[in-house]
Amino acid sequence: MKSEPSSYSIEDLQDEQKTRWDGVRNFQARNFMMNEMNVGDEVLFYHSNAKPSGVVGIAEVSAEAIPDVTALNPRSEYFDPKSTRENPRWYCVEVQFKKKFPHIISLQDLRKNKSLQGMVLLQRGTRLSIQPVTASEFTAILKMNQI
DNA sequence: GCCAACGTTGGC
DNA sequence: GCCAACGTTGGC
Numbered sequence: 001m002k003s004e005p006s007s008y009s010i011e012d013l014q015d016e017q018k019t020r021w022d023g024v025r026n027f028q029a030r031n032f033m034m035n036e037m038n039v040g041d042e043v044l045f046y047h048s049n050a051k052p053s054g055v056v057g058i059a060e061v062s063a064e065a066i067p068d069v070t071a072l073n074p075r076s077e078y079f080d081p082k083s084t085r086e087n088p089r090w091y092c093v094e095v096q097f098k099k100k101f102p103h104i105i106s107l108q109d110l111r112k113n114k115s116l117q118g119m120v121l122l123q124r125g126t127r128l129s130i131q132p133v134t135a136s137e138f139t140a141i142l143k144m145n146q147i
Numbered sequence: 148g149c150c151a152a153c154g155t156t157g158g159c
Numbered sequence: 160g161c162c163a164a165c166g167t168t169g170g171c
Contacts, residue, residue, distance in 0.1 A: 027155095048169060049170080125151075125153065127153060127154085
């Protein structure tokens with residue numbers, strides 16, 4: 001899961017411990033939250049638009065997707081007039097803080113790791129804010145954290 | 148700040 | 160259903 005640290009960082013999650021991953025306004029990303037993410041699933045927390053960008057820690061899905069109420073609030077920056085209480089358009093899971101890495105695993109480092117070449121994040125033109133990670137990719141990144 | 152790549156919208 | 164125009168993302 002990507003987030004710009006200037007808007008919500010791993011440190012913010014560490015402070016809060018839990019947060020609803022609201023504000024996602026992309027159907028593919030929403031569908032991942034609704035269909036693919038289950039309570040207990042581990043999540044890589046990625047800082048985008050950062051110096052440098054990269055994986056900064058681990059969270060865990062603590063509640064399955066529920067309607068994103070920020071879409072209903074006209075004063076929210078995430079307001080979407082097409083979403084209604086009866087027919088919610090956007091959903092969000094809740095995530096729980098697990099771990100902050102001692103140092104960031106930068107995008108550059110990820111690209112250097114041969115076992116990650118197929119990772120969605122590293123493919124050309126991938127902008128999705130929520131992406132699938134395979135078990136072996138996840139393990140490979142954890143190993144990089146130990147170096 | 149630039150810009151490539153992609154997603155969404157809306158006219159037709 | 161096509162596609163041009165526009166908006167957004169995010170690395171650099």
